[in-house]
Amino acid sequence: xxxxxxxxxxxxxxxxxxxxxxxxxxxxxxxxxxxxxxxxxxxxxxxxxxxxxxxxxxxxxxxxxxxxxxxxxxxxxxxxxxxxxxxxxxxxxxxxxxxxxxxxxxxxxxxxxxxxxxxxxxxxxxxxxxxxxxxxxxxxxxxxxxxxxxxxxxxxxxxxxxxxxxxxxxxxxxxxxxxxxxxxxxxxxxxxxxxxxxxxxxxxxxxxxxxxxxxxxxxxxxxxxxxxxx
Numbered sequence: 766x767x768x769x770x771x772x773x774x775x776x777x778x779x780x781x782x783x784x785x786x787x788x789x790x791x792x793x794x795x796x797x798x799x800x801x802x803x804x805x806x807x808x809x810x811x812x813x814x815x816x817x818x819x820x821x822x823x824x825x826x827x828x829x830x831x832x833x834x835x836x837x838x839x840x841x842x843x844x845x846x847x848x849x850x851x852x853x854x855x856x857x858x859x860x861x862x863x864x865x866x867x868x869x870x871x872x873x874x875x876x877x878x879x880x881x882x883x884x885x886x887x888x889x890x891x892x893x894x895x896x897x898x899x900x901x902x903x904x905x906x907x908x909x910x911x912x913x914x915x916x917x918x919x920x921x922x923x924x925x926x927x928x929x930x931x932x933x934x935x936x937x938x939x940x941x942x943x944x945x946x947x948x949x950x951x952x953x954x955x956x957x958x959x960x961x962x963x964x965x966x967x968x969x970x971x972x973x974x975x976x977x978x979x980x981x982x983x984x985x986x987x988x989x990x991x992x993x994x995x
Contacts, residue, residue, distance in 0.1 A: 797891040846862055874904065
């Protein structure tokens with residue numbers, strides 16, 4: 766889906782799904798607010814781990830806008846993003862993108878990962894700016910298994926193998942009983958619990974929530990075969 770065909774901007778994508786002949790599917794797109802989020806495919810679809818530590822390397826991949834249905838908008842030239850990693854309030858690294866890799870300490874430490882997103886465009890009246898901070902404790906340790914179908918990407922610090930990548934969190938947050946979908950959109954994938962605790966400390970949007978539009982999707986093919994997104 767393209768939100769603005771004149772500027773050819775605002776590319777959105779949803780999850781892969783299998784449709785049956787004659788099935789009618791109603792989908793809501795761009796409902797507000799749209800904070801940053803991650804890809805969360807179903808259990809039968811392969812995907813890369815969106816937030817994993819391998820050795821001393823943290824690899825993260827966020828989408829600048831994710832609506833309540835989990836539809837994701839890719840960054841385009843009109844979107845400004847800045848990803849910053851802090852250790853106890855001290856800036857360690859900053860990258861001008863919604864995805865990146867960061868070097869972490871092998872000893873236990875508490876980090877804050879901040880993502881700032883902005884889009885100034887007449888056709889984009891809501892969620893024009895957001896500031897989101899994730900707080901998590903992490904250290905190098907024995908690996909957790911990835912959910913079925915997941916793969917890891919990136920260099921993998923400390924010579925660790927891809928199979929050793931550890932999801933930061935999935936499903937219900939380990940700390941304070943919070944749901945991660947309060948920030949990262951609603952997930953339909955099975956919950957996966959791991960030991961690293963993640964806490965959302967701050968999230969803010971510049972304008973109030975409102976629904977922008979909806980659309981109805983009718984399949985033209987009997988089946989869509991799930992495949993790994995590029």
